[in-house]
Amino acid sequence: AQSVTQLGSHVSVSEGALVLLRCNYSSSVPPYLFWYVQYPNQGLQLLLKYTSAATLVKGINGFEAEFKKSETSFHLTKPSAHMSDAAEYFCAVNFRDDKIIFGKGTRLHILP
C-alpha cells in the first residue's frame, strides 16, 4: 500500500543545531515528494519538492531534502535551527494522481 511515514511526532533541537526531520514513503514507483510547513493557526506553506530531477532539493528558509530511492526516504534538514523554525512540518507525497497524502506531521521545537 502507498503511504508516507514521519518518524517522531515531536522533535526538539537547540537554536543553532542541526535540524533533521525524517520521512519515508512506501510505493512501487517513486512518487513526487513535498515538505510543507504549518505555523500555528496558519495555512500550509510549500518548503520544497522533489520531482525526479536533482535528488538534493533546496527549499526556502535554508531547508533542503535529499531523495534516496534505495532507502525510500526524503528527510528534511537545516544546518542551523532558528527560533522562527518552530512549527509543524508535513512530509507529503503524490502518487501520480490528484491527491496529496500527508504524513502525520512533526512538531519542531527550538530550545533557546
Added chain:
Amino acid sequence: AAGVIQSPRHLIKEKRETATLKCYPIPRHDTVYWYQQGPGQDPQFLISFYEKMQSDKGSIPDRFSAQQFSDYHSELNMSSLELGDSALYFCASSSSRQGGPDTQYFGPGTRLTVL
C-alpha cells in the same frame, strides 16, 4: 504573488445547519483541491476539480458537495453539520499547464466550528 484566497476565514455554525466555503485559486490555475484537517490531525483529501469537472474524490461525506465554476473558483457546500465537522478546511490550486507534477499551493484555510 497572488495566492489562494479562501472565505470566510472563520465560520461558526450550529449542528444541522449548512455552510458554504469559497475558494479562489491562483490566477491561471485550473485545478482546485479541498482538504480537511481535524484538530491535531494531518490534512485529508476531500475532492478535486479540473476544468470544472470533478477529477478525484477522497473521504468526502455524502453531506458535502462541491463544484468549480467557470471562473475556476470553487465552493464546498456542507449540510446537516455535525460536531465532528469542526476542522480547518484548506483549498489548494495547481496548474496543469506547467508540466510535470501539479504542485499544489494551499490557501490559509477556513476554520469551521460547529456548536
